[in-house]
Amino acid sequence: MTRDEIDTPAVVIDTARVEANLARAQAYADAHGLTLRPHIKTHKLPMWAKRQLELGAVGITCQKLGEAEVMADSGITDIFIPYNILGAAKLERLAALHDRITVAVAADSDVTVAGYAARFTDPAHPLPVVVECDTGAARCGVATTDELVALAHAIEAAPGLTFEGIMTYPPRGRMAEVNAMLGEAKAALVAAGLPPRRISNGGSPDLYHAAEVTNATEHRPGTYIYSDRMQAAFGLGTLDDCALTVLTTVVSHPTPGRIVLDAGSKALAADTSPAPGHGDIVEYPGAVITGLSEEHAVVDVSACDRIPAIGEKVRVIPNHVCVVSNLFDVVHLVSGDEVTVVPVAARGLLA
Amino acid sequence: MTRDEIDTPAVVIDTARVEANLARAQAYADAHGLTLRPHIKTHKLPMWAKRQLELGAVGITCQKLGEAEVMADSGITDIFIPYNILGAAKLERLAALHDRITVAVAADSDVTVAGYAARFTDPAHPLPVVVECDTGAARCGVATTDELVALAHAIEAAPGLTFEGIMTYPPRGRMAEVNAMLGEAKAALVAAGLPPRRISNGGSPDLYHAAEVTNATEHRPGTYIYSDRMQAAFGLGTLDDCALTVLTTVVSHPTPGRIVLDAGSKALAADTSPAPGHGDIVEYPGAVITGLSEEHAVVDVSACDRIPAIGEKVRVIPNHVCVVSNLFDVVHLVSGDEVTVVPVAARGLLA
Structure with missing residues (x-):
């Protein structure tokens, strides 16, 4: 097929631009000692996920179990699902995934943690759970460090779970504020004897300011691979x-x-x-x-x-x-x- | 599977409400001598298209060739595609469809008509073409009766095409205005010796006022089968x-x-x-x-x-x-x- 033979409407992807966008982000990450864990929601293609890993990403992010299953099927072995996984059907699928790859999930309530704790009971192969913190985007996430510490304790107390750390989906353009909140969260966890292994931040609009969030240990950009009109408007x-x-x-x-x-x-x-x-x-x-x-x-x-x-x-x-x-x-x-x-x-x- | 076992998110359809919506519309149509040609864009399911036909619809409407192909594969034999079909690939697919079922298409420019005329050349099996008229919605459609008559002549002059009539996608809530415009269009065509066999009107918001558009010979409602928040807001x-x-x-x-x-x-x-x-x-x-x-x-x-x-x-x-x-x-x-x-x-x- 040639370019002129593509019937419409159709999605056309300029691979040179993809490569340039990926290279630019990885170069920024490398220059700032930042770890990338790209969100595959934007491309939904195993080939790009693998390319992101090849360039230096530490793993990938999938918002839903079904996406993670497709990526695991393609050979990807480290996936973070920053979502509350609820219900028997999904917990079974999560267990199957946990048996074959490294997977971490999120929680922002004791209901979610209780579901994980009931399904995952093997201390020899615990499920890593990250607590989601709201840093101003007002979507999911615990609102206070007290709630965070309580949830981290509940996770750590469950034999088949392990407290992995914290994550946030940050509001746009408020890096200093987000960094301060993550710093407070980290300090509270350290004080409670539960130091976070991972502090995960996200978003493409502020990708080239991600290093300003010094408390984060990884960043989850998604849209940067293709970009779009909204991202360009956001800078x-x-x-x-x-x-x-x-x-x-x-x-x-x-x-x-x-x-x-x-x-x-x-x-x-x-x-x-x-x-x-x-x-x-x-x-x-x-x-x-x-x-x-x-x-x-x-x-x-x-x-x-x-x-x-x-x-x-x-x-x-x-x-x-x-x-x-x-x-x-x-x-x-x-x-x-x-x-x-x-x-x-x-x-x-x-x- | 029981209702409780449906995992989320999922689409759930209350079949009793579907039947009530279909029956109500068909009863209105029957009471007013109106012909329905439902638009399948809302459900995209052969089973509902067949049910609409069973209840009295004269045929169905599909906006794209691919939808018409699926419906034809399911055994439906009368499909209207109210769209300008352009380009060699789509004209080939249209020809294949025209060979196996009754299909009519739209045009609102001489470019579209020229494409049809070049591909369809058999006077023994002409392609029915409807001219789209703009009655105020400002999307597609010729803007004047002069353009309409000129296009109708061009269609009728092509050996492999036949002028079927006119169609419109009307603005909401302006039945009298739409009816007057369709009346003028019809009069101009009759005066030109090209009386329309079909005058097709559409839309769900005004479905229960469709009979006020007395010049129309058929109505193409889509959303009425399921309805939604927008339709309820529109009345x-x-x-x-x-x-x-x-x-x-x-x-x-x-x-x-x-x-x-x-x-x-x-x-x-x-x-x-x-x-x-x-x-x-x-x-x-x-x-x-x-x-x-x-x-x-x-x-x-x-x-x-x-x-x-x-x-x-x-x-x-x-x-x-x-x-x-x-x-x-x-x-x-x-x-x-x-x-x-x-x-x-x-x-x-x-x-």
């Missing part, structure tokens, strides 16, 4: 660093200022970005995607010097690339004239 | 008519007023609704889903009398149900205590 490189685009065809040009593309919310997702509109058309910088329905993108081209013809293919940089990876069964890797079709092995794995 | 029934919910588990309760569910934008999509928040939690009416990340829904439960426990399963009515159908490989049909797992055969078919 992670520029639109020229975006490696993934959605190739679409102009299907209609009903009025002088309006064209319509064959990629709607089923291809681009409805996620918003600080930048206006639903994506950036690479070849037509003045165009604004003003609306999405499921199979159509409505584009205002009234500010464009030239307008694409009906039937012409254009590339769209999506607002949020991770959800786009989840919408396509395959992606097209493009390197020069070479096109390789790769199934998105960990797509749609919600549980 | 199509109430939340009690919503047949599809996303079953999720409470995974965290970090502060008194905040819980977190294991369904984020990968399960619920980021589509917005006139109602605040990202979905309605059936069992906890005062709860508001204030934020979604890919795998988490953050819920404000501060207005709730009681709060679900960590580990408890709750059902979420999504803002936009069609995109949710596209995010899951399987759905769970629930009828009393019986649970049937059905693959979403036409999921993810973007081209």
Whole structure:
């Protein structure tokens, strides 16, 4: 298959940009003595996870068990699942994973810890559990060091569990604050006789400030591999660093200022970005995607010097690339004239 | 499998509500002499398409070729694709479909018509082409009756095409205006000696006003089968008519007023609704889903009398149900205590 033969809509990935994004992040990590544990949510591809490890990552992060199972099947042996795993069905799957690879999980409640403690009972092969701490993002995570220490004690008290450390999904742009909170958490744990082996921080927007969070022992960036319109708006490189685009065809040009593309919310997702509109058309910088329905993108081209013809293919940089990876069964890797079709092995794995 | 054994997140469909929604729509259509051609984008399941036909629908609507191929494979023989089909690869697939079932397509430009005319050349088996007209929704569609008549002539002049009629995707709540525009279009075509055989209108929000568009010969509702939070806000029934919910588990309760569910934008999509928040939690009416990340829904439960426990399963009515159908490989049909797992055969078919 050549590039011109790719039918639309389709995901097209510029492998040179992927390599540049990965190399830049690893070089930053190496320069600052930072350990990377990339989050595979963005690409959902074993081949990129392996490449991240090859370049120096210490392991990978998967948000859901199903993703971790696919990655383990591909030969990856160190996976962190920063999620509360609840319920008998999922605990069985976690046990199977724990039997074959190094896996750590998170908890932010005694309910979650009790579930782990009931299922994992072998002191010779304990399950590593990390306590999630809220450092301002107001999603999951214990809110106080008292709760943290109590949970760490509960984990350590369970014969089949081991207290691994702490993790956070930080708010954007607040490195000093996050670092101070992690420092307090660490001090409280040390004082309680439970020094954390791992202090895990995350996020791509602040990846190039991650070293400022000196208390962290590892960082879990996800989106940096492809980047997207949202990350560029947040200051992670520029639109020229975006490696993934959605190739679409102009299907209609009903009025002088309006064209319509064959990629709607089923291809681009409805996620918003600080930048206006639903994506950036690479070849037509003045165009604004003003609306999405499921199979159509409505584009205002009234500010464009030239307008694409009906039937012409254009590339769209999506607002949020991770959800786009989840919408396509395959992606097209493009390197020069070479096109390789790769199934998105960990797509749609919600549980 | 019993209902309690369904792991989360999962799509759960109340088949009694589906039957009620389908029966109500068909009864309205029958009472008003209206022909239904349901849009399968909402369910993407051959079994529901067949049920819609069984109840009286004249055929079905698919937005993309891939969806039409799946439906044709299941034995459905009359499909309308209200879309400009462009490019050699898609025209080949359209030709294969045209060889085995009754299929009609849309066009709103001479480029699209020229593509059809070049590929379809058999006067003994012409391809029916409908011209899309913009009646105010400002997506696709010719803007004037002059353009319409010119395109209809071009279609009729091509030996392998036949002018089938017109279609529109109407703006919401403007039935009188839409009807007047379709009336003008029809009159212009009759005057030009090209009377339309089909005048196709669409949309679920105004389904129960569809008969007011007296110039239409058929209506293409989609979302009415399941309904969702957006449709209920637009006045199509109430939340009690919503047949599809996303079953999720409470995974965290970090502060008194905040819980977190294991369904984020990968399960619920980021589509917005006139109602605040990202979905309605059936069992906890005062709860508001204030934020979604890919795998988490953050819920404000501060207005709730009681709060679900960590580990408890709750059902979420999504803002936009069609995109949710596209995010899951399987759905769970629930009828009393019986649970049937059905693959979403036409999921993810973007081209």
